[in-house]
Amino acid sequence: MADQKLTLTLDTGNGEGGDVVIKLRPDLAPGHVERITELAREGFYDGVLFHRVIPGFMAQGGDPTGTGMSGSDKPDLKAEFNSEPHVRGTCSMARTQVPDSANSQFFICFDDAHFLDGEYTVWGQVEEGMEHVDALPKGEPPANPGKITKATVG
Numbered sequence: 001m002a003d004q005k006l007t008l009t010l011d012t013g014n015g016e017g018g019d020v021v022i023k024l025r026p027d028l029a030p031g032h033v034e035r036i037t038e039l040a041r042e043g044f045y046d047g048v049l050f051h052r053v054i055p056g057f058m059a060q061g062g063d064p065t066g067t068g069m070s071g072s073d074k075p076d077l078k079a080e081f082n083s084e085p086h087v088r089g090t091c092s093m094a095r096t097q098v099p100d101s102a103n104s105q106f107f108i109c110f111d112d113a114h115f116l117d118g119e120y121t122v123w124g125q126v127e128e129g130m131e132h133v134d135a136l137p138k139g140e141p142p143a144n145p146g147k148i149t150k151a152t153v154g
Helices: 030-042 130-134
Strands: 007-011 019-024 050-054 058-061 090-093 106-109 122-128 150-153
Touching (some): 007 030, 019 030, 019 130, 030 122
Antiparallel strands (some): 090 122
């Protein structure tokens, strides 16, 4: 990827949310960034819910069924664990207990979560709009989940 600065913008709109701008980090996780940009450009994330939002921990989305049990029809990704810390605004891939099981689900940290360091693939950092992540309805799943209205790569 030749882009100097690649970003993913998650529009959490519908009158209540706003844009969450994430700096993508292909230097840390080139395969994961490639997958996320591919899915975003295909419209995969448009309309997808944040199905697991735990206060003080993280907001998780990226499952087209909204259940946390599914992903895209693309093959799972090989882990690209790196030394980037899980701090407020860190974007990382969700996975099962199998390290090479990340697919389309991701999470955004509300706060420091260093116990995840080296165990999950960090692929980005929120640069703008963290207040919109903070405002997502909480729950596992939330009664009225927040969603990604549109995801764009720029």
